[in-house]
Amino acid sequence: MSNELLILITAATSIGFFHTLFGPDHYLPFIVMSRSHAWSLRKTMLVTAVCGVGHVLSSVALGFLGVILGISVSRLEAFESFRGDIAAWLLLSFGLIYFVWGMRRALRHKAHEHAHIHEEGINHNHSHNHMDEHIHIHAGSGSKKNITPWMLFTIFIFGPCEPLIPILMYPAARSNLFDLILVASIFSIITIMTMLVVVFISVRGINIVQIKQLERFSHAIAGAVVSLCGISILFFGL
Numbered sequence: 001m002s003n004e005l006l007i008l009i010t011a012a013t014s015i016g017f018f019h020t021l022f023g024p025d026h027y028l029p030f031i032v033m034s035r036s037h038a039w040s041l042r043k044t045m046l047v048t049a050v051c052g053v054g055h056v057l058s059s060v061a062l063g064f065l066g067v068i069l070g071i072s073v074s075r076l077e078a079f080e081s082f083r084g085d086i087a088a089w090l091l092l093s094f095g096l097i098y099f100v101w102g103m104r105r106a107l108r109h110k111a112h113e114h115a116h117i118h119e120e121g122i123n124h125n126h127s128h129n130h131m132d133e134h135i136h137i138h139a140g141s142g143s144k145k146n147i148t149p150w151m152l153f154t155i156f157i158f159g160p161c162e163p164l165i166p167i168l169m170y171p172a173a174r175s176n177l178f179d180l181i182l183v184a185s186i187f188s189i190i191t192i193m194t195m196l197v198v199v200f201i202s203v204r205g206i207n208i209v210q211i212k213q214l215e216r217f218s219h220a221i222a223g224a225v226v227s228l229c230g231i232s233i234l235f236f237g238l
Helices: 003-021 028-037 041-069 073-108 130-138 148-158 164-173 177-208 218-236
Strands: 112-117 123-128
Touching (some): 003 177, 028 041, 041 073, 041 148, 041 164, 041 177, 073 164, 073 218, 164 177
16 A cells, blocks of 8 residues: 555545534534434434535545546635525524424414313313324324425535545546545545544434423424524534
């Protein structure tokens, strides 16, 4: 193994780990959506993995295309930046829409009381909310499909892995095809594994905490967090 390849492998490992860890958009959407939708840990990990694969493969495919066609790094970087802006705006828009829906749902979910008067002269107050009634009526109907995983997948397809092409793929391509495939694979595996580990630990930790007062706002909170991820990309470059 040449020194150049060893350096690239080390760079692929460290960059894949730190660019994921320091990019909250790589894991926060899955954590908050898992909590708000009460996904099982298995489903959460599956959605995270699928989105992670789509995230890295879109950049890997673009990098290979650039190498084969001889496209300059600067042109690919400009295109990746454009893709990143699209992903950030999609993340922000989805989060805002989800936040508004979540607030409306939370307000409808607010419990209130009705006085019940029985013939025997016994009076008492009954607390309920209209959302529970709605859920009871439509429970198990299967008429509504949850599109949240597909929305996240679409957003992550647009999301670029900015350091992959200029820092890793193009330098590796100067050597041979094997080095290029190896470096791209290591970066992709480390990125996806980091996403999975962070989501796994966070979901397990969050599920231990139960705050009854905030449960009905879980969807609104999830939407707010996703929106902030989009804002952090657009205005802070995270």
